[in-house]
Amino acid sequence: MTEKTLDVVGIGNAIVDVMTYVEEDFITKFGLNKGTMALVDEARVEQLYRAMGACAESSGGSVANTLAGIASFGGTAGFIGKVRDDAFGRVFSHDLRGAGVEFGTPPATDGLGTARSLIVVTPDAQRTMNTFLGVAAEIYSYDIDRELIARAKVLMLEGYLWDSLEARAGLNKAIKIAKESGTKVAFSLSDPFCVDRHRKDFLALVEGQLDIVFANEAEIMSLYEVKDFRSAVEKVRGRCEIAAITRSEKGSVVVTGDNEYAVPAEKIPEIVDSTGAGDLYASGFLYGLTHGMEPAACAALGSKAAGSIIQHLGARPLKPLKNLL
Amino acid sequence: MTEKTLDVVGIGNAIVDVMTYVEEDFITKFGLNKGTMALVDEARVEQLYRAMGACAESSGGSVANTLAGIASFGGTAGFIGKVRDDAFGRVFSHDLRGAGVEFGTPPATDGLGTARSLIVVTPDAQRTMNTFLGVAAEIYSYDIDRELIARAKVLMLEGYLWDSLEARAGLNKAIKIAKESGTKVAFSLSDPFCVDRHRKDFLALVEGQLDIVFANEAEIMSLYEVKDFRSAVEKVRGRCEIAAITRSEKGSVVVTGDNEYAVPAEKIPEIVDSTGAGDLYASGFLYGLTHGMEPAACAALGSKAAGSIIQHLGARPLKPLKNLL
Numbered sequence: 064m065t066e067k068t069l070d071v072v073g074i075g076n077a078i079v080d081v082m083t084y085v086e087e088d089f090i091t092k093f094g095l096n097k098g099t100m101a102l103v104d105e106a107r108v109e110q111l112y113r114a115m116g117a118c119a120e121s122s123g124g125s126v127a128n129t130l131a132g133i134a135s136f137g138g139t140a141g142f143i144g145k146v147r148d149d150a151f152g153r154v155f156s157h158d159l160r161g162a163g164v165e166f167g168t169p170p171a172t173d174g175l176g177t178a179r180s181l182i183v184v185t186p187d188a189q190r191t192m193n194t195f196l197g198v199a200a201e202i203y204s205y206d207i208d209r210e211l212i213a214r215a216k217v218l219m220l221e222g223y224l225w226d227s228l229e230a231r232a233g234l235n236k237a238i239k240i241a242k243e244s245g246t247k248v249a250f251s252l253s254d255p256f257c258v259d260r261h262r263k264d265f266l267a268l269v270e271g272q273l274d275i276v277f278a279n280e281a282e283i284m285s286l287y288e289v290k291d292f293r294s295a296v297e298k299v300r301g302r303c304e305i306a307a308i309t310r311s312e313k314g315s316v317v318v319t320g321d322n323e324y325a326v327p328a329e330k331i332p333e334i335v336d337s338t339g340a341g342d343l344y345a346s347g348f349l350y351g352l353t354h355g356m357e358p359a360a361c362a363a364l365g366s367k368a369a370g371s372i373i374q375h376l377g378a379r380p381l382k383p384l385k386n387l388l
Numbered sequence: 389m390t391e392k393t394l395d396v397v398g399i400g401n402a403i404v405d406v407m408t409y410v411e412e413d414f415i416t417k418f419g420l421n422k423g424t425m426a427l428v429d430e431a432r433v434e435q436l437y438r439a440m441g442a443c444a445e446s447s448g449g450s451v452a453n454t455l456a457g458i459a460s461f462g463g464t465a466g467f468i469g470k471v472r473d474d475a476f477g478r479v480f481s482h483d484l485r486g487a488g489v490e491f492g493t494p495p496a497t498d499g500l501g502t503a504r505s506l507i508v509v510t511p512d513a514q515r516t517m518n519t520f521l522g523v524a525a526e527i528y529s530y531d532i533d534r535e536l537i538a539r540a541k542v543l544m545l546e547g548y549l550w551d552s553l554e555a556r557a558g559l560n561k562a563i564k565i566a567k568e569s570g571t572k573v574a575f576s577l578s579d580p581f582c583v584d585r586h587r588k589d590f591l592a593l594v595e596g597q598l599d600i601v602f603a604n605e606a607e608i609m610s611l612y613e614v615k616d617f618r619s620a621v622e623k624v625r626g627r628c629e630i631a632a633i634t635r636s637e638k639g640s641v642v643v644t645g646d647n648e649y650a651v652p653a654e655k656i657p658e659i660v661d662s663t664g665a666g667d668l669y670a671s672g673f674l675y676g677l678t679h680g681m682e683p684a685a686c687a688a689l690g691s692k693a694a695g696s697i698i699q700h701l702g703a704r705p706l707k708p709l710k711n712l713l
Contacts, residue, residue: 083486084706116486117456117704120445120479131442150475154445161408161441376706379442381409 065213065244069165070138070353072215072246074207074237075126076199076223077144077168078178079151082190082338082376083118085183090191097185098337100192100254102226108195111181120151121377122158123180124199125221125251125342128378132346132368134163135384138353141165141211143237147198151177162379168206171198188334188373200227207233213244216353217275219345222253225261238272247304249275251345252282259285275305275352277345283308296323305358307365309344314366317358326362329370339378343368346384364388390538390569394490395463395678397540397571399532399562400451401524401548402469402493403503404476407515407663407701408443410508415516422510423662425517425579427551433520436506445476446702447483448505449524450546450576450667453703457671457693459488460709463678466490466536468562472523476502487704493531496523509701513659525552532558538569541678542600544670547578550586563597572629574600576670577607584610600630600677602670608633621648630683632690634669639691642683651687654695664703668693671709689713 090097093111103111112118122131130140142159146152148170155177159166178199180192202224212218218241224230241248250273252258258265265286269276276299280292283306287298292310296318299306306318314327347368351361367387368380375381415422418436428436437443447456455465467484471477473495480502484491503524505517527549537543543566549555566573575598577583583590590611594601601624605617608631612623617635621643624631631643639652672693676686692712693705700706 112482116488117447117483118479118486119702119706122442154443157437158442161443163441375701377444381444381701 065210067214067216068139069141069215071130071133071217071219071349072141072143072211073126073130073219074143074202074224074234075221076124076178076196077127077146077155078124078180078194078199079120079155080123080180080182080338080378081112081118081120082182082184083115085115085185087185089183090185095191095193096256097191098189099256100194100223103193103195105195108179108181108193111193115181115183119376120154121379122155123378125223125253126219127159128339128342129219129345129349130164131159131162131379132343132384133350135380136346136350136388137385138350141215143168143202143206143208143211145198145202145206146170146177147175148172149176151179158379165211167208171201174198174201182338184336184338184376188337190336190338196227200229202227202230202233204233204236207236207240209240212237212240212246215246217247217249217349219249219349221251222257222261222265225264226257247274248272249277249349251341252276252278252286255281255285258282262286269299269302273303275307276303277307277341279309279341307348307362309341315344315362317362319358324359324362326359326366329366331370331374334373336376337373339372340369342378343372390535392539392541393464394466394540396455396458396542396544396674397466397468397536398451398455398544399468399527399549399559400546401449401503401521402452402471402480403449403505403519403524404445404480405448405505405507405663405703406437406443406445407507407509408440410440410510412510414508415510420516420518421581422516423514424581425519428518428520430520433504433506433518436518440506440508444701445479446704447480448703450548450578451544452484453664453667454544454670454674455489456484456487456704457668457709458675460705461671461675461713462710463675466540468493468527468531468533468536470523470527470531471495471502472500473497474501476504483704490536492533496526499523499526507663509661509663513662513698515661515663521552525554527552527555527558529558529561532561532565534565537562537565537571540571542572542574542674544574544674546576547582547586547590550589551582572599573597574602574674576666577601577603577611580606580610583607587611594624594627598628600632601628602632602666604634604666632673632687634666640669640687642687644683649684649687651684651691654691656695656699659698661701662698664697665694667703668697
């Protein structure tokens, strides 16, 4: 077996976030679903961008955020994802490598531009995302780096990738490599609407392919089409080794085959922007898991990382998370 | 005389800020002068960028920040400055217009790219800037919009513009238009090293051309080559209508022909990033001045705006400053 020299390798959408604060009426005016991610075309992204006022740009993408968080804890991480050779692609690549994450997927030299996600943060600190996937969706089988996956203790995937037909063949290849290499497979359900779009595939993944699943309450309830949290917990129990379910200010619940751990959220003075909370919870959890911690301790570290990220605008750590250890 | 439909029109470098936190040793390793701005070439900007780790991008530029702040107070503002028709140029234009500032200078379609300023913030919250001016330096006489300047109560200029030989002819034209139109001329000394580069010109401006001068302690002491603050105050007194001198946590001193007002700084819980403090002080001051406030009240509003901006990363207001009124 390949030596495990990486804690986590991730495959995800390579996205630059374009963020601003808006008033509540922005949500209603443009018919947005608060707290969720919508896929939009270039015309819609331009329409919303024009309406958004002054913005701040920084690198995003759910799995990429998680990996940047793991590196910030002092862990080792690698990323597979697609940017274009344009200004935003250079920003994304610089930021991920600058965070200490290995990233070698060659940028596309033609076709669509680097993905952008317009993120508006309302006064209640909730974030609503409108994403133009661009070239990020074009992860092909040949981009799946066998050696990188085999070197990692955990392969992390995001449900958002299922929105790209092109990417799915590559993802199945990645899961197969992980199984052959003794690499555990972790997966985030990403978004309740995303779950809705791909419920059949996600159910099959949770049943047979995944070791670790990350979800929030809305996502796990959407997966099993149930109306209360406890029913969802009973449904997921025993389907995979670990289900880590986040519940915002109620903390998280970790469900293993035999046990269940309820872990409180970090108490923080003020939530500024919830963007990246779930991604960074996964950072803390997976850093813990790949460093021999028990599930409840992993969840506590996840809460700390999530608590840290929601105190500023943006989804990447601004100061080293290893200070939280 | 043209009707005064704008509070402030500004001419400045159109810059996108690329920011990150660094440890203290970054400053020594690259031989930087903490708290100041250095002009660098493209090779140096690339070298520093590679060393910077994950960054956040947002629009900057001293005068542009001041104008965004004035609009955020509910005032009216216009900008003259040069971007390239590239990704960062589009970001800059979008953000300034999104902030509510009139900006019609046509982007350059060839030559150098949009200006970038690499800003590193040390644990003491001080910011150190390395700026590649790019196309921002190419403000020509024909870019100086006579009607825009004539419509404004105040013309705001930044000392940094003197670093561009091309820009100076345009600036003299702008000052001339202001004098003919009953538009007051305000000027920021920008940076102690900038003052050092252009002392003779700046002294001539303060003597004969300016109505309002903004400076911090280091800049005004550099201008008059004196070693203590009081000597600098005595030197500037009576040279122009108002000199507003900021002193970090000691607040600011406003010197008019007959009077002197010492105004305390805002008490704030934690300084996160000092970028934009001086620019936003000017926002509050000029908003006050163009809305009939007395000098001390203008300075107090400046302190509030500065106190607000240094509590988050970046030099543009994230939430409306009109809440401070």
